[in-house]
Amino acid sequence: MPKLSTLPTFLSALVLTAVVVSAHEHHDELSEEEATAPVDTILWIHMGLQALVWGILFPVGMVLGITRSRWHVPLQSAGFALTIAGIVLGHSHKGRQFLPSAHGVFANVLIILTGWAMSQHAQALEISTKVHTTFGCTLMLAGFSRIVEICFVPSKYSDASNRDDQSDNTLAESTPGYSSSDDGKMAAARAFRHLPPILLVASGILLMSATDEALDYVHVNGMDHVTYLLIMFSLAFALYTLILTLIRLFSTTGRNAQSFSTTGNNIELASPRSPSKWYAPVPRDDTTTHVLGPDEDD
Known part of the structure; x- marks a missing residue:
């Protein structure tokens, strides 16, 4: 509650705001020229x-x-x-x-439907049916790929031993705990884990773009469903790239930023601010140099 001394200022600002809002031009009815301008x-x-x-x-x-x-x-x-x-x-x-109503006074409530129901849902326009079918199939593929990931894709291979040369932060030649073919499997597993989230993002984009107004506009302008779907999938890839960028930004900025420098081989190097705990130069002892020549008699 504002104080008594600030009450006139508060009321003046409130009246000024009301005048500005009431002076704003609203369009309860539009002419054909205004709607198509x-x-x-x-x-x-x-x-x-x-x-x-x-x-x-x-x-x-x-x-x-x-x-x-x-x-x-x-x-x-x-x-x-x-x-x-x-x-x-x-x-x-x-x-x-x-x-x-075009500005959306209230947020739209999205009704969650299963992929099968959406893929079989009949629409008034053929392009609408095609888009809903693609959305349903994409959603089903996302669920199926997630099941495959949980059941068959390993999260991480365990090392065969726990020795010092198994660390990624040492210069020693490490002995891999699994064969080189397993390296390819791990690379494929990491790539496969991107499939469920990108399909879920694409499903969300397709769901939001499958409204009657949007599809009617596409139909009137003569665009086929393939072109429209490719545009939506391109937007999904762009959005997924932004999501990955934000995740990467979270792990590399502020308090999560690394205080040490690394090379391409993930070998930590010492820095003046934060010396590495894994690697330090080994002091070189003085060694006796043997000189060739006649041996001295005792």
Whole structure:
């Protein structure tokens, strides 16, 4: 509750905000010209700016905040400033206008359906049926690949021994606990683990892009379902790349940043700030040099 001394200021700010909101132009009814007008440059900048801020800057800033990086505050401050600029641009655009429902007053509630039900769900348009079928098959493939990963893909091979030369942080020639063919299996297992999450991301993108409005727009513009699905899968790969980048950023910044330097062979090198506990030069003892020549008699 504001104090008595600040009450007039608070009421003045509240009235000014109400005046600004009431003065904003709303479109309860649109003419055909307003609904089909081209999107102007300001609106394109508004959409691109909001996508950049909410899709990249804020997630990266969140990760930097978790790792307590010094770049967290500047990045989030820039994100808030760009958000305010995007809101101003959103209220300043010309050209095409939108009904209040187009902005989404309430968040849409997504109904979770199984892959089989979605793949067999009949639609009014053929392209809609194709997209829903692909979504269902992708979701089923994601579940099947996850079952295969749990049942048949090993998480890690155990070493045969626990000796010092088995450490990744030593210069000694290590004796592998498994054959070279197992190295290929581990590489294949690491690659296979990316399949379930990328399929789940693709399923989510396909689900959100399979609305009646979006598919009707695609159908009116004459785009076939293959082109539309390839675009959605490309967006899924881009989103998955962003997710992996954020995970990598979490493990390498702030308090999670490594305090030592490494080479390409994962050999730790000593640094002035944090000497390595695994490797240090061995002091060289003085050795007696034998000189060839006649032996001296005692």
